[in-house]
Amino acid sequence: MPKLRVARPTDQLAAVLCFYRDGLGLTELASFTAHNGFDGVMLGAPQAPYHLEFTHQPGHHVGRAPTADHLLVFYLPERSEWEAAVQRMQAAGFAPLPAYNPYWDQLGLTFEDPDGYHVVLQHSAWAL
Template sequence: MRGVRTNPHATLRLPSVPATLRSDDGMHCHLRIARPVSDLERARTMYCRGLGLRVVGSFENHAGFDGVMLGMPGGAFHLEFTRCRTHAVAPAPTVEDLLVFYVPSAAEWESRCAAMQAAGFEAVASFNPYWEADGRTFRDRDGYRVVLQRGDWRNAEAA
């Protein structure tokens, strides 16, 4: 990653996504991926700096839990990281528990990979070799993995 300039405050640009997702039967939804973490502030900082996410919500001592939600403005998903005040919930990710972000621009992909490492993510070999061909896998301090896939992806339209 030498020589690659990165702006840790830049938001990862993804193809236009509606604020809600719509299923074939018309159900509207928004996707939240929730994960326990060992250090809430560290997770917030790493994911904001590495992926350019922003804090979209947070809570303190809600039934014994603290949390922060991170997302992209207008996005149809967000990540929630939580910590339980009454008992430790140890993160238990496997090598196949992945968040995958498709980044169409090669320059943006290089910049974002550099930002991930600068934010404290560790570049690791992917367990599934598919992600090695056009992507790079990173692991956070709790062992959760994020793949930055160089390229575009769209859902196939129903026939």
């Protein structure tokens, strides 16, 4: 089965780690320091076929998300799982905000990470 890594640079590695690990509840799978000039962390769920990688290159500025419509969507169909995810985000100090695309407000809540990227906690199953 293919595996997916979503990799993104950041100027705020520690704050991004707090958002995705402490708020979103992802597990820190690996990290590195000064690897070919980069620091980084990989987050996900153990044994899942995906993970997120955030990197920082000291002395290099990457800035914020280019638009408010750059987002990740996590589908959480079980009400208790969705409510726990929302509560964890809020307990970590992250408040929901209106989605750029109002579709996501119908069954979900949107949170902004320290770099301006949006994460939607969608209370529905992913059906294609």
